[in-house]
Amino acid sequence: MSVFARTHLPLIIFVVCTFWVFFEFFIPIPGGPAITSMLGKWVSAVSNFALLLGALNILRFHGRNIVQRRENEWLHGIIIIASMFTMFIAGLAFKPYFKLLYDNIYMGLNTALMCYVGFYFYSAMYRTFKVRSLEALITLFACISMLLSNAPISGAIWGPLPQIGIWIANVPGMGAWRGFIMSAALGMFAMAIRAALGLERAYLGGSE
Amino acid sequence: MIVYAGKIIGFVLGLGFFAALLYGTKYLRNREIRPIPGLIAIEEAVGRAVEMGRPVHDCPGGGGLTDYTAQQTIAAIAIIGYVAKLCAEKGAQYRVSINVAHTLPAVEEIIRTNYRKAGKIEQYSPDIVRFLPDQVSLFSYDMGMFEREKIAANILVGAYFWEAIVLAEYGGSVGALQIGGTARQSQLPAFVASCDYLIIGDEMFAAAAKVSEDRAQIGSIAGQDICRAILVGLMVIGLIAALAGTKVIADFLKI
Numbered sequence: 001m002s003v004f005a006r007t008h009l010p011l012i013i014f015v016v017c018t019f020w021v022f023f024e025f026f027i028p029i030p031g032g033p034a035i036t037s038m039l040g041k042w043v044s045a046v047s048n049f050a051l052l053l054g055a056l057n058i059l060r061f062h063g064r065n066i067v068q069r070r071e072n073e074w075l076h077g078i079i080i081i082a083s084m085f086t087m088f089i090a091g092l093a094f095k096p097y098f099k100l101l102y103d104n105i106y107m108g109l110n111t112a113l114m115c116y117v118g119f120y121f122y123s124a125m126y127r128t129f130k131v132r133s134l135e136a137l138i139t140l141f142a143c144i145s146m147l148l149s150n151a152p153i154s155g156a157i158w159g160p161l162p163q164i165g166i167w168i169a170n171v172p173g174m175g176a177w178r179g180f181i182m183s184a185a186l187g188m189f190a191m192a193i194r195a196a197l198g199l200e201r202a203y204l205g206g207s208e
Numbered sequence: 209m210i211v212y213a214g215k216i217i218g219f220v221l222g223l224g225f226f227a228a229l230l231y232g233t234k235y236l237r238n239r240e241i242r243p244i245p246g247l248i249a250i251e252e253a254v255g256r257a258v259e260m261g262r263p264v265h266d267c268p269g270g271g272g273l274t275d276y277t278a279q280q281t282i283a284a285i286a287i288i289g290y291v292a293k294l295c296a297e298k299g300a301q302y303r304v305s306i307n308v309a310h311t312l313p314a315v316e317e318i319i320r321t322n323y324r325k326a327g328k329i330e331q332y333s334p335d336i337v338r339f340l341p342d343q344v345s346l347f348s349y350d351m352g353m354f355e356r357e358k359i360a361a362n363i364l365v366g367a368y369f370w371e372a373i374v375l376a377e378y379g380g381s382v383g384a385l386q387i388g389g390t391a392r393q394s395q396l397p398a399f400v401a402s403c404d405y406l407i408i409g410d411e412m413f414a415a416a417a418k419v420s421e422d423r424a425q426i427g428s429i430a431g432q433d434i435c436r437a438i439l440v441g442l443m444v445i446g447l448i449a450a451l452a453g454t455k456v457i458a459d460f461l462k463i
Contacts, residue, residue, distance in 0.1 A: 054309035120377035124401035184391035187410025191279035202286035205317025
């Protein structure tokens with residue numbers, strides 16, 4: 001692929017689209033919202049094409065593991081590739097079976113694995129609760145207040161207890177969040193401008 | 209009306225910020241970005257991985273390039289490039305797992321480019337990048353890989369969703385040195401609790417500019433500080449006005 005097709009053309013498309021969306025948001029342009037909406041649909045279509053690249057990556061990586069009989073990997077590879085083709089064929093030719101497999105196998109496994117999140121939040125919380133510094137002490141106090149204020153029994157323990165947690169969340173917590181969001185949003189705006197100016201090219205795979 | 213009613217000040221501020229960033233890229237190129245502890249820790253983590261003979265794992269999170277997480281994903285890809293270069297130079301094994309298909313070409317390309325820059329293209333393998341189709345398959349595969357390969361470093365910088373806590377906690381359980389970073393406020397507590405070093409919020413964008421070693425990008429961060437000063441100024445004036453019982457600043461911003 002030529003350098004123009006690999007780096008210059010995507011950059012031109014990116015710059016034109018970025019400035020179009022920016023100006024169309026602020027300036028009334030006849031037919032502008034329709035074009036912006038169409039751009040959004042193109043984005044979905046183009047990004048879905050990339051799924052093919054993902055499938056190729058899976059086939060290449062796990063196919064090699066199977067061929068080379070890599071320890072602890074090859075059996076896993078067979079299951080992944082077989083599952084992928086089963087779902088692909090069922091989705092194309094046997095829709096009811098696709099739904100059956102999706103609802104009864106994929107969703108079940110998905111939900112079971114999601115449960116990890118709950119357990120890991122507790123183990124992370126346990127470590128956070130170890131007081132090693134003033135910041136950790138403040139975090140511990142805020143966490144206990146939030147936990148107690150959300151517990152149904154908190155009002156019975158002490159009347160104002162639920163209000164303390166709500167105040168921590170809505171006043172100091174919200175203030176910190178808003179500061180964080182504004183700062184991050186400014187960083188995102190600057191990153192978008194850097195990309196639109198062609199300075200940041202990571203999304204094109206970097207520059208030599 | 210040239211600009212929609214209610215968006216005039218937003219438009220003017222947007223153009224002003226654009227001008228400030230442009231000014232930064234041209235005239236503030238000689239400024240330096242302060243040391244970012246999370247970024248410094250990446251070099252330490254790669255060195256540790258080399259000494260231990262174990263891999264470095266990197267993940268740009270569940271964000272993509274087509275939505276509001278795009279800027280974070282771009283920053284994450286830039287940092288992946290930096291880590292790839294360090295791994296190539298020091299001879300560390302590198303593993304990258306991603307679950308957004310359209311980021312795959314950019315991630316593969318930036319790693320290949322940085323291995324080439326380091327003069328170690330022969331060490332590059334397409335198997336460095338592993339695509340997992342969704343968040344659950346990403347973390348379930350990664351958990352197995354962390355356990356089998358006992359990763360030495362876990363770099364989790366990008367737009368993270370609920371996979372953040374699982375990857376960070378499991379990485380910690382295998383003894384990896386962990387660097388977490390995101391501009392998604394809902395996932396930051398997970399990294400605060402589980403990671404050894406943090407790249408918080410817009411530090412991530414500054415880190416991406418810093419690793420590029422491009423003076424124009426570093427200048428744009430200085431330009432960003434001008435914008436930040438304007439915003440802080442507006443907030444202080446707005447606060448004083450509100451305390452004085454007038455909504456003049458709030459009304460002005462709604463023009």
